[in-house]
Amino acid sequence: MARSAAQRKELDASTHLTNPALFDFWEQVFLGEVDTAVLHGGRSSSKTRDTACQLIRLIDHVPVRMRVLCIRRFQNRIQESVYTELKWAIAHLGLSDRYEVQKTTIIHRATGSEFIFYGIERNLEDIKGTSDIDILWVEEAEKLTEDQWIVIAPTIRKEDSLAILLFNPKLVTDYVWKNFVINTPDHCLVRKIDYTENPFLSQKALRDIALMRDRDPETFQHIYEGVPLGDGELSIFKRRWLDACVDADRILDVSITGRNVIGFDPADDGEDKSATADKIDGVFADVEDWSSGKDELVQNAKKVWAKARHRGALVSYDTIGIGAFVGGYIDEQNEANGASVEHYAFHAGGAVMDPDKPSDPDNSNSPLNRNEYLNLKAQGWANTARKAMLTFNAVVRGQSIKPEDVLSFSADIGAEKLDALFTEMCVPWWVETEGKKRVVPKVKLKKDLGVKSHNLADAVIAADNVNVVSTAVAMFLRNRHQ
16 A cells, blocks of 8 residues: 555654554554454444544545445445544544545545445445455444455455455454454454553543443453453353364264253244254254244244154253243143153253252362352353363363263254354353352343344253253153143
8 A cells, every 4th residue: 555755754744633552553554565454342442433534644645546445234324334434534634625525425636536335235236346446444344244255355456455344343253253363364464452542532431431341341341342252251151162062072082971852942032033952862963943933832842842752852941931831732742642752841040950069060169059050041051161161171182071071062063053053152151140140141132232042052051951850750740640
């Protein structure tokens, strides 16, 4: 990009109008050999505003016509793009007489350089057909998919063209996080920044941030420190643990035993999905989710019953909401078909198993289950996460492990399904209620972070945490009642 001494002098001249913490970053981007610039981090870090200022200054300094393509995932109106930030930057830098701000574009009066704005979801084909682009600015790049990037990337094929990707990390499995931050390509410059490097924040903003830090450390870490979900200190599962669990039984050459179980998480609202997780001979062999409504519970229960009968499996189902009726429907199918499919009511909100035993089976000094976990759901997530960690240590670090502690997912499930499952398992974190651990509520994930319900993950937890003794008692009581 622009690399002359004159441009460098101009770049230095008004640094005080932008974030000085990013000066070295932009110097390397504009004056070095960078093809892609990635700026990621938390909210209120000045990423977007600083980028707008730097591009407005750059276009004003370069005496040739350039085209800047500005895109984001959704853009129903021009005001929803970075158009507004660029307008602010023009005024902030005192360059209003240098630019013509039109309704849908911004044009530099002297050179004819222009800023173009598109939303990816509705205009992907238009973006694909856009040519002669010098700079591509992708806002909210965390939402980019691989398929979208394959289409978008060729728009910057010119020599000396530049892609700028800005985002607040969301998930450790997101395409941009994995392929630009974790596995950084050649000629790509990556810089993390958070609110602590923004000198322009008001005292009110700093107080609000401090309040979240004190009240909700995990959400604070994700939103303001830019830590992707699934990689925080309080996250229940780590992605690296789960990746090590793929075919773990084969890698460790251990024989896992255990009854066949189908974990079933029934849909409980219109946006929810039903999900199953098949644990066969101690190994998770398949997971599946499908769109479903409350009025489809009977047919979903029949579907799960048929699968369990075929697999010779017990059904462990979440009883929250409409799930409370699943056991009755399975009994009806058994009676109608002369079958004996067993089922276990996984009362996620109910009391923990083995309340007076240590929460860590390998540490007799650990807190008792009834003191450590608020409910069975928290205990189940903790039990399975513990197995994931032990399996990771065995596979990656060569530590010893008991066969019953091995958590294994068959690679035959498929990379796409496993990625979806592991993403769901990585998202939730611990929160505290009454001094005990609980899994962050789904409603909070949806409201605060826009994360969908983790149905596949709940199905896995239900399948992996069956209290066999309670099942036998339940069967006895049910038969006695009949």
